[in-house]
Amino acid sequence: MLKKLAGVAATLSCLAATPFTGAAAAETNVKFMLDFISLGRHTPWYVALEKGYFKEEGLNVEIMPSKGTADAIRGVVTGIAQMGLIDVPSLVAAGKAGSDVKIVAGAYVEAPYCVYTLNPGANVIKPVQLEGLKFGSSSASFIPQIWRAFMHMNGLDGSKLEIVNVDAAARIPMLAAGQVEGVDQFLMAAPAIRRAAPGKQPVCLFAADYGLDLYSNSIGVKKSFLDENPEAVRGFVRAALRGWQYTLAHRDEATAIMVKSVPALDRGIVREEIDLLERIAVNTDVKVNGFGHILPEKMAKTFDFINSNVQVNGGKLEANQTYVPGFMPKTPILPEQK
Structure with missing residues (x-):
């Protein structure tokens, strides 16, 4: 009996010293x-x-x-x-x-940054079209600064991008209503824009396609x-x-x-x-x-x-x-x- 107890004690001691793994x-x-x-x-x-x-x-x-x-x-x-x-x-x-x-x-x-416009509408498909664009974003966000730097990269005048201060939740509705020509959105916003603006096609100017790496x-x-x-x-x-x-x-x-x-x-x-x-x-x-x-x-x-x-x-x-x-x-x- 003593030998059995000693064996059990030794086994328990080994188990205690071994870290558990898996489940x-x-x-x-x-x-x-x-x-x-x-x-x-x-x-x-x-x-x-x-x-x-x-x-x-x-x-x-x-x-x-x-x-x-x-x-x-x-x-x-x-x-x-x-x-x-x-x-x-x-x-x-x-x-x-x-x-x-x-x-x-x-x-x-790849950065998901898009300038989304509509077709028919502003239909921005080239960086040069950003000059003079009425762009819904936020003055408190750094994203407009990125887009202006992006324009400079592409030989354009970033000061000609017209920033309209629009709350994030209102950007797609304002785009659909024609109150702004373009909006600051991630690439994945296309389905929501399509539903908000039936009969029009969301168009993404995808910054990564034009050198923003x-x-x-x-x-x-x-x-x-x-x-x-x-x-x-x-x-x-x-x-x-x-x-x-x-x-x-x-x-x-x-x-x-x-x-x-x-x-x-x-x-x-x-x-x-x-x-x-x-x-x-x-x-x-x-x-x-x-x-x-x-x-x-x-x-x-x-x-x-x-x-x-x-x-x-x-x-x-x-x-x-x-x-x-x-x-x-x-x-x-x-x-x-x-």
């Missing part, structure tokens, strides 16, 4: 804050959650909506969320106030969480990128998952937004190196462009202070070939 391990809680309310463009994150990819990495993930990019940055800085969908140009524009946010992987590897929304992490939980961050990135891969390969199923997760969304708009995501999430680099891959030289260009053309608050951030390499999967998660 038996304690999960790490992660709050992930989006850059806005939950929309069709956010489907990949919900797919990763629904398909159990985060759970497989030992993560208990909660996806949180926000009021916008500044809110998402503030949420990560203050610790409301450990991670967020962080717009890199907005982070650079925040200056030192955003220094606690570190970028570990991309999402929108910037990173945009990326996976950002609070520095203290990154320092304390590097493997959890690697697991999150791996799971999230699998969500991107699955979404673009199974778009109808991904649409169903998103509408199940957020029932208020319109199924048709979700499906259209997923199609538009491919243009900003898949480029030549991603086809070779996988979803989320970041080229250090392009990240440096992004920081340099914003620091040079946008009013930055409270001291400038540099790319080598903010982008932290080493968190991408060792085996790239590639887009599935069609």
Whole structure:
């Protein structure tokens, strides 16, 4: 009996010294804050959650909506969320106030900036048409500064872009009503514009097609969480990128998952937004190196462009202070070939 008890004690001692793995391990809680309310463009994150990819990495993930990019940055800085969908140009524009946010992987590897007009209407298809355009945006936003710098890049006079201060929620209705000729929107706004302006075609002047080579929304992490939980961050990135891969390969199923997760969304708009995501999430680099891959030289260009053309608050951030390499999967998660 004594020998048996000793054997049991030894076994228990070994078990106590061995870390649990897989389902038996304690999960790490992660709050992930989006850059806005939950929309069709956010489907990949919900797919990763629904398909159990985060759970497989030992993560208990909660996806949180926000009021916008500044809110998402503030949420990560203050610790409301450990991670967020962080717009890199907005982070650079925040200056030192955003220094606690570190970028570990991309999402929108091409900036989604569009000047949307209508056809029939202003029908802006070339940068030169921006001169004299009555453009609905916000005087409090740095986006008009980007468009004026974009015009300068293309040999145009940025001062000739006529900015009309319009609240974000009113831009599409005002465009549809003809009160402005163009509006500041992300690429994914086309489905909403089409529905607001029946009989007219939304036309996107896509800045990336005319030399604006910037990173945009990326996976950002609070520095203290990154320092304390590097493997959890690697697991999150791996799971999230699998969500991107699955979404673009199974778009109808991904649409169903998103509408199940957020029932208020319109199924048709979700499906259209997923199609538009491919243009900003898949480029030549991603086809070779996988979803989320970041080229250090392009990240440096992004920081340099914003620091040079946008009013930055409270001291400038540099790319080598903010982008932290080493968190991408060792085996790239590639887009599935069609």
